[in-house]
Amino acid sequence: MxxxxxxxxxxxxxxxxxxxxxxxxxxxxxxxQTVARRYSACAAPAWSASSG
Structure with a gap:
């Protein structure tokens, strides 16, 4: 979250x-560095919408 x-x-x-x-x-x-790390975590598949 x-x-x-x-x-x-x-x-x-x-x-x-x-x-x-x-x-x-x-x-x-x-x-x-914190922004970059948080962005990477947000862009990870766990945060993406599921496709099915």
Whole structure:
């Protein structure tokens, strides 16, 4: 389940799909590495909608 930070990252990416992890990290107040790690976790198959 996504937490508040995950939702902020997802919202930022929805608003500006081309935003860099560096800029997004400054906006949400965490390190660039944290944003990248959270993004990778969100993009993992476990979070994708099931196809059947």
């Amino acid at each position: 996504p937490d508040d930070l995950d939702r902020k990252i997802i919202h930022g990416l929805n608003c500006s799909p081309q935003v860099s992890f560096r800029h997004l990290s400054e906006v949400v107040g965490v390190s660039e």
